[in-house]
Amino acid sequence: EEEEDDEAKAKAAEGERRGLKRLRDEKDEHGRAFHEFREEANNSRSKSPLPPEEEPPEGEEDESLVILDTYTSDLQFRASRDRYGGQPLFPERFPGLWAGARGTHGVTHGRVCFQAKVSQNLPGKEGSSEVPLLRVGWSVDFSHSQLGEDEFSYGFDGRGLKVENGKFEEFGESFGENDVIGCFADFEAAELVELSFSKNGRGLGAAFRVPKALLGARALLPHVLCKGCAVELNFGQRAEPPAPVPDGFVFIHAVPAPERVRTPPGPRSAEECEVLLMVGLPGSGKTQWAQKHSQENRDKRYNILGTERVLHQLRTRGPEPEELDAKSRELLTQQAAQCLSKLVQIAPRARRNFILDQCNVYNSGQRRKLSAFKGFSRKVVVIVPPEPEWQQRLEQRRQAEGDDVPDSVMLEMK
Known part of the structure; x- marks a missing residue:
């Protein structure tokens, strides 16, 4: 299985290089799924988990104190x-x-x-x-x-x-x-x-x-x-x-x-926490499922770690809508994918419930991410919509964001 996985990654990397070159000839920007895939391909080549960033220990709280709530704060x-x-x-x-x-x-x-x-x-x-x-x-x-x-x-x-x-x-x-x-x-x-x-x-x-x-x-x-x-x-x-x-x-x-x-205090141990790993191709409906599941289970206060959310947190809004040119949009999307990788890396340190909203198509990448969440209840959610629905969703994304992933790379992800 490891050999097959390594072979698939090598093909994907080659497909990515071919697809990336062809895409650059045709247009100057890529969508967020393309950059998610590149980050995932790079991270999946690592053989062991990277050490999480150090964070201050949360310890026991004095309920009489008004302090900042590290349970509901942003992970970053x-x-x-x-x-x-x-x-x-x-x-x-x-x-x-x-x-x-x-x-x-x-x-x-x-x-x-x-x-x-x-x-x-x-x-x-x-x-x-x-x-x-x-x-x-x-x-x-x-x-x-x-x-x-x-x-x-x-x-x-x-x-x-x-x-x-x-x-x-x-x-x-x-x-x-x-x-x-x-x-x-x-x-x-x-x-x-x-x-x-x-x-x-x-x-x-x-x-x-x-x-x-x-x-x-x-x-x-x-x-x-x-x-x-x-x-x-x-x-x-x-x-x-x-x-x-x-x-x-x-x-x-x-x-x-x-x-x-x-506000309700968070879990006291990792054993009380849950992580859901989304698996699916771009446009399959992972983000929609994650948001719906989070709304239906508000008491769990899921942290959804996905590129869409990070993109929102990288933008500074104001009275006038900000229009980004193609190059700026491309750089922002690339930054969001890289930032998301860092957040997924430090997430196991926090006592929270998480949904990892990425493609997660590599077996080795799935194991690598979930192994870091030691003690958590770990579940995988695979989203596979009917082919016509998936094609329709992909077309909607293309119109909104441009061609996310070259065809050769999409085939390797499948």
């Missing part, structure tokens, strides 16, 4: 040991990669605040045009880690923008390294929750007024999202705040524990 968010700060992983290799995290506790009433400081801009990739940015604010449990880009998620962005449900508008002023941003949630009004911000102790006014009827019983949790910078948080654990706060507001750590809302 490296929390500090005290969990009062953090930064993105891989800032030099992937300087445009956003990483977000929420607090362990939220609030539903009172006048509550916390503070966030851009403690350091991280060294980036030489020649990169990416600018370090922090976005800070409030969101509800189960909202997207990209703060402000879905419902019930409210962010203040370092470019002097506020963002809610993906809509960016000018607000306040820009901020960056060493600035302290105050985040205030005022539930005292009868019908609205007012969310306001300050910069270095100076009030910037109300950014959002959220109808209580829409928010319902959902708690608002502190939320930070950063790229290319490190952030420090003050939930009230400091003897003196780094900047003054208005009278009448209390830090979230000072809210009595019974009045705070704790």
Whole structure:
């Protein structure tokens, strides 16, 4: 079986070279499945698993503390040991990669605040045009880690923008390294929750007024999202705040524990975790299945590791839609595939449930990935749609993204 696998990989590599050359003659860009395949082919040639990146040990939590939640954070968010700060992983290799995290506790009433400081801009990739940015604010449990880009998620962005449900508008002023941003949630009004911000102790006014009827019983949790910078948080654990706060507001750590809302803690051991390995050709419906399964099992809080999600986290959105030229789109897609490989590599260190949303067509690659998840419940999900449906899905992808994979490579994947 190993010999057959090696022979298939050699043929695939040769097919890739032939197909890549022919494709370059015809067009200048490739879709995400092409780059997924290239990464998979490269990684499958490795004979043993690469050592995972080191991460701070999670340890036992003191439930009385409000800290950053490493269970619901982005996998690429490296929390500090005290969990009062953090930064993105891989800032030099992937300087445009956003990483977000929420607090362990939220609030539903009172006048509550916390503070966030851009403690350091991280060294980036030489020649990169990416600018370090922090976005800070409030969101509800189960909202997207990209703060402000879905419902019930409210962010203040370092470019002097506020963002809610993906809509960016000018607000306040820009901020960056060493600035302290105050985040205030005022539930005292009868019908609205007012969310306001300050910069270095100076009030910037109300950014959002959220109808209580829409928010319902959902708690608002502190939320930070950063790229290319490190952030420090003050939930009230400091003897003196780094900047003054208005009278009448209390830090979230000072809210009595019974009045705070704790998000469910994560699994205590790898034996309580599950990893699902998707297997299927490009266009077979793996991502659709993974998203549907995740929605139907929300209590498991699956982390879907797929190129589509990473692509979203490598883009910096703003008031105007960003149009990428063919070369930029190609580089971004290639970066996303490489970044995904790194995330899959470090995933076994985290006590979470995962869905690995890649093609995973090599037997050796399947074994290599799953063997790293020692102790996890490990399952393989194979997606094989009827041929007419698959051809239709492929055509839809070609129209949206271009020819993903050369025919010769697709045959080898089969």
